[in-house]
Amino acid sequence: MSDAALTPTAPTRIASWVVICFLLLPLLVIVPISLTDQDYLSMPVDGISLRHYANLFTSREWLWSFTQSLIIASISTLLAVSLGTLCAIGCWRLGNRISEAVRLLMLLPMIVPTIVYVLGFYRLLVDLKLLGTYLGVIISHVVTGIPYVVVIVSTALASFDLRYDQAARSLGATMSQSIRLVLLPNIKAAVASSAIFAFIHSWDELLIVLFIAGRSIFTLPRRIWDGINDKLDPTMAAVATMLLLISAALLFLDLALRKRES
Amino acid sequence: MNFTHAVRDVFDRPVRRLASAGQPALAGAISVENLTKTYGNAVAIRDVSLAIGSGQFVTLLGPSGSGKTTVLMSIAGFVSPTAGEIRLNGEPINHLPPDRREFGMVFQGYALFPHLTVAQNVAFPLRVRHRPRTEIEDSVRRALEMVQLERFADRLPRQLSGGQQQRAALARALVFEPSVVLLDEPLSALDKNLRHDLQAELKDLHSRVGLTFIYVTHDQQEALAMSDEIAILSEGRLVQMGTPETLYERPATRFVAGFLGQSNFISGTVEQARRDAFAYRAGATLLSQSGGPQQRDGDSVTVTIRPEKIRILTEAETADNRLESRIASFSYHGGHYHLQVDVEHVGRIVLDAPTWRREAPSIGQSITIGWDEDASVVVAS
Numbered sequence: 001m002s003d004a005a006l007t008p009t010a011p012t013r014i015a016s017w018v019v020i021c022f023l024l025l026p027l028l029v030i031v032p033i034s035l036t037d038q039d040y041l042s043m044p045v046d047g048i049s050l051r052h053y054a055n056l057f058t059s060r061e062w063l064w065s066f067t068q069s070l071i072i073a074s075i076s077t078l079l080a081v082s083l084g085t086l087c088a089i090g091c092w093r094l095g096n097r098i099s100e101a102v103r104l105l106m107l108l109p110m111i112v113p114t115i116v117y118v119l120g121f122y123r124l125l126v127d128l129k130l131l132g133t134y135l136g137v138i139i140s141h142v143v144t145g146i147p148y149v150v151v152i153v154s155t156a157l158a159s160f161d162l163r164y165d166q167a168a169r170s171l172g173a174t175m176s177q178s179i180r181l182v183l184l185p186n187i188k189a190a191v192a193s194s195a196i197f198a199f200i201h202s203w204d205e206l207l208i209v210l211f212i213a214g215r216s217i218f219t220l221p222r223r224i225w226d227g228i229n230d231k232l233d234p235t236m237a238a239v240a241t242m243l244l245l246i247s248a249a250l251l252f253l254d255l256a257l258r259k260r261e262s
Numbered sequence: 263m264n265f266t267h268a269v270r271d272v273f274d275r276p277v278r279r280l281a282s283a284g285q286p287a288l289a290g291a292i293s294v295e296n297l298t299k300t301y302g303n304a305v306a307i308r309d310v311s312l313a314i315g316s317g318q319f320v321t322l323l324g325p326s327g328s329g330k331t332t333v334l335m336s337i338a339g340f341v342s343p344t345a346g347e348i349r350l351n352g353e354p355i356n357h358l359p360p361d362r363r364e365f366g367m368v369f370q371g372y373a374l375f376p377h378l379t380v381a382q383n384v385a386f387p388l389r390v391r392h393r394p395r396t397e398i399e400d401s402v403r404r405a406l407e408m409v410q411l412e413r414f415a416d417r418l419p420r421q422l423s424g425g426q427q428q429r430a431a432l433a434r435a436l437v438f439e440p441s442v443v444l445l446d447e448p449l450s451a452l453d454k455n456l457r458h459d460l461q462a463e464l465k466d467l468h469s470r471v472g473l474t475f476i477y478v479t480h481d482q483q484e485a486l487a488m489s490d491e492i493a494i495l496s497e498g499r500l501v502q503m504g505t506p507e508t509l510y511e512r513p514a515t516r517f518v519a520g521f522l523g524q525s526n527f528i529s530g531t532v533e534q535a536r537r538d539a540f541a542y543r544a545g546a547t548l549l550s551q552s553g554g555p556q557q558r559d560g561d562s563v564t565v566t567i568r569p570e571k572i573r574i575l576t577e578a579e580t581a582d583n584r585l586e587s588r589i590a591s592f593s594y595h596g597g598h599y600h601l602q603v604d605v606e607h608v609g610r611i612v613l614d615a616p617t618w619r620r621e622a623p624s625i626g627q628s629i630t631i632g633w634d635e636d637a638s639v640v641v642a643s
Contacts, residue, residue: 166340167373169360171387172438181390185377 027244034237041232052238062223062239069219072134073202076141080198083142084149085191089183091150092157093165103150110147117144118211125212132214140208145198152197156190189261196254200247289351290316290441290474292337297346299332306332307498310346314491316441319468319475321485324495325521331446333495334478338444339363350442361390366435366443366473371451372427374419380430381406381415387438405433408467424452428460432467442474449484461488482522486510494518510568515642519566526569526611529643532561539635545607549583552636567638569600572613572631581632587611589627599623603631 008016036042037049056062087106091099109117121140122131130136164186168178184191206221213222220239227236292314299306307329314320322330335341337348339360347354355363374383384405388398406412409429419427428448435443448464449457465488468475479485485492486506493503494517502514513519516527530542530549539552542563551565575581587603590610594600598614601623605611613631615623623629 161371161373163369163371163373164375166338166360167367167369167375168386168390169340170338170363170365170367170444171390171434172361172364173386173390174361177390181386182375186375 030237030240030244033234034241036234036237038234041234041237052234055235056238056242059235061218062235065218065220065223068217069203069221072137072141072217072219073199076138076145076202077195077199079138079142080145081149081191081195084146084194084198085153087146088150088153088157089179092154092160093162095162103154106150107147109144114144114207118208121208122211131212132216134217136212137209137217137219140212141202141205144205144208145201148197148201149191149194152194153187153190156187160186189257192257193254196250200250204243204247291351292442292474292476293349293352294333294337295347295349297333297336297348298344299329299336299341300344305498307336307495310495310498310500312493312500312503314474314476316351316474317472319465319477319488319490321477321479321489321492322495323479323482323485323492323522325480327497328495329498330478330480330495332498334444334446334476337442337476338365338367364438364440364442366438366440368428368431368435368443368445368448370447372419372431372448374427374430374434376419379416379418380411380422383419383430384434384437386434391438401437405437408436409433425456425460428452432464436471436473440473442476445475445477447479448477450479450481457484464488486522492522494521496521512639513566513641516564516566519639519641524569524612525566526572526613527641527643528565528567528608528638530563530565532557532559532563535559535561547585547605547607550635551638551640553640557640564641564643565638566641567633569612570598570614571637572611572633574613574615575630575632579632582635584630584632585611587629587631589623589625589629591625592623603629605631 032043032048033041034052035048035050036044036052037046038044084106087102091103121136121143125131125136125140128136130139160183164182165178168182169175173181204221205219206225209217209219209222210225213219218226220243224236224239227233292312294310294312294314297310298308310329310333312320312333322333324330332341336343339355339358343356348356350363374380375386378386381402384402385398388401393401402415403412406415409432411426411429411433414422414426414430419430422430428451431448445464449460452460461484477485477488489506491503492506492509494501494509496517502509502518504512509518509522513522513525519525519527528542528544528549530544532540532542533548534541535557539550540557541548541550542565543549549565551563557563573579573581575584585605585608587605590602590604592599592601594617595614596617598616599622600612600614602610602612611631
C-alpha cells in the first residue's frame with residue numbers, strides 16, 4: 001500500500017476536525033466563562049478576571065465539597081479496586097461458564113440505566129438506614145465503580161498465562177502469596193488504570209448523590225447542580241474547569257502508565 | 263564441561279541427608295491407583311494405575327489428547343481426580359493443595375516469572391518458605407552454578423535464550439530439594455540440536471541427584487533415550503508400561519508398536535500351532551513365528567516387525583521367512599536406505615537396509631527379503 005492511500009483526503013480531514021470540535025468545544029467553552037469579569041454566567045465583557053477562582057478557593061462551602069468528594073472518591077476507589085480485582089482474578093482462575101456469568105453480572109451497573117439503579121439503591125439504603133450517610137454514598141459508588149475494574153483487570157489477565165499461577169503454587173506459594181508475589185506485580189498497570197477510572201467515576205457522579213445523599217453530603221457535582229438551579233454564579237465555571245483539568249490529568253497519567261508498560 | 267562436577271557439589275549434601283534419614287528407598291515413590299478424570303461427559307483419563315519407584319526417570323508418552331498431561335497435573339495437584347488415589351511414599355495426597363505437595367515442576371514454556379530476574383525466580387520457592395536470607399543466597403548461587411547460569415543471575419527471563427530459560431526453570435524446580443520433579447514437555451520449544459544436548463544434560467542431572475523424575479512428552483525418541491520406564495497412554499488409558507527396550511521389542515498392542523517407532527503389521531490365520539512356535543497364512547504365503555502356546559489353529563493373528571529387523575537376502579543367505587518383493591520407492595538416510603517394497607499376498611512392507619557395501623537400489627527392482635521367526639512379535643490388534 002502506498003503512502004498516498006494512507007493520507008486522508010481533504011473532505012475526510014474536514015469532517016474529522018468538525019467531529020473533534022463538536023466533542024471538545026462544549027467542554028472548552030467553560031474556560032473563558034470561568035474567566036468572566038461579570039457576576040453571572042457569561043463570556044468576559046471588559047476583560048478577564050480571576051476573581052471567581054479566588055472565590056472558589058476561599059469559599060468554605062466549595063472547599064468542603066471538594067474535600068467530601070475527595071474522601072468519598074478515594075475510599076470508593078480503594079474498595080472498588082480491591083473487590084473488582086479479586087473478582088477478576090477469581091473468574092480468571094476458574095475460567096469456566098460460571099465465571100463468565102459472574103463477569104457479566106459485574107457489568108450490570110454499567111448496562112442498567114443509572115436512574116433505574118438509583119431507585120434500587122434508594123429503597124435498599126432506606127431499609128439499611130444509610131440514607132444521607134457517607135457509607136451509603138460510598139457503597140453506591142463502589143458498586144457502580146466495580147465494572148470498570150473488572151473489565152480492565154480481566155482484559156489484562158486474559159493475556160496472562162495461567163501457568164504462572166500454577167508454577168507459583170507448585171513451587172510452594174500459597175494462593176495469597178501467588179496473588180501478591182506473581183499476579184499483582186504483572187498486572188499492576190491495569191490495576192492502576194482501573195483505579196483511575198473508578199476514581200473519576202465517583203468524582204463526577206451526580207445522579208446517585210442527588211437521590212441518596214440527604215442534606216449533609218454535598219459532593220462537587222452536587223454543589224454545581226444546586227448552584228445552577230439557584231443562581232448563575234460563574235464560580236461554577238471555575239469549578240468545572242478545575243474538574244476538567246483534574247480528569248484530564250488523570251487520563252494522561254493513565255496513558256503514560258500504559259505506555260510505560262508496553 | 264564441568265556440569266557434572268557442579269551437580270555433584272550441589273547435591274552431595276541433600277542426597278546424603280536423605281540416606282542418613284534411613285529411608286532412601288521410599289522417598290519420592292509415587293503410585294497412581296485407578297485414576298479417572300471426567301469433564302462432564304468427556305473422559306480425560308480412565309482407570310490409570312502407575313507405580314513409580316523412588317529415583318526413577320519415568321516418561322508418560324502419548325499423542326496429544328491421550329491424557330498424559332492430565333495424569334501429570336493430577337500428581338501435581340492442579341487437576342482433582344474424579345476417582346482414584348495418588349500416593350507419595352504410600353501416603354494418600356489427593357487432599358493436599360499443590361503448594362503442600364513439595365514437588366518441583368518444570369512447565370511447558372517454563373513459566374518463569376517475567377517480572378523477576380533469574381536469581382529472583384530461583385529464589386522464589388525459598389522466599390515463600392520464609393528461609394533466612396543468607397541461606398537463600400547460598401542455595402540460589404549453587405543452583406545457578408549447577409545449571410551454569412551464574413553469569414545470567416541478574417537478567418530477566420525474556421533476555422535469555424530458550425535453552426537458558428529451560429535451565430533456569432530446572433534450577434527453580436530443584437532449589438528447594440523436592441523428592442519428585444515433574445516435567446511437562448520441557449524441551450518441546452527448543453530446536454532439534456539443542457534438544458539433543460539438553461536431553462543428555464537432563465539425564466545426567468537425574469542420575470546425579472537421584473530424585474524421581476516424571477516426564478511428559480509426545481516425542482518417542484526423547485522417551486526412548488531418557489527413560490528408565492515409559493508409560494504409553496492412548497485415549498485416556500494406560501496401554502503399556504515398561505522399560506524402553508521392552509516396549510520397543512515386545513509391544514503389547516498394535517498401537518504401541520505403531521506409536522513407538524515404525525512397524526509393519528501382517529495379519530493371518532494360525533496353522534500348525536506348536537508349543538513354542540506356529541505358522542500363519544497370509545493369502546498364499548505361509549510365515550513362521552516363534553512364541554505362542556496360546557495360539558490355536560484357525561485363530562486370526564496380527565504380527566508386527568520393525569523395519570530394521572528385515573534383511574535383504576542374497577541367494578546364499580537363509581531366513582525363517584523368505585519373501586520375494588519389488589521395490590516401490592526408497593529414500594537415502596545416510597546410515598541406511600529406507601525402502602518400501604510390495605510383497606504378494608502380504609502387501610506393502612517398509613524396511614531399513616544398511617548402506618554400507620550395498621549397491622544403490624532402484625525402483626521396480628526385485629529383491630528377496632526375510633526375517634527370522636523370533637524377530638517379529640504377535641500383538642493384540
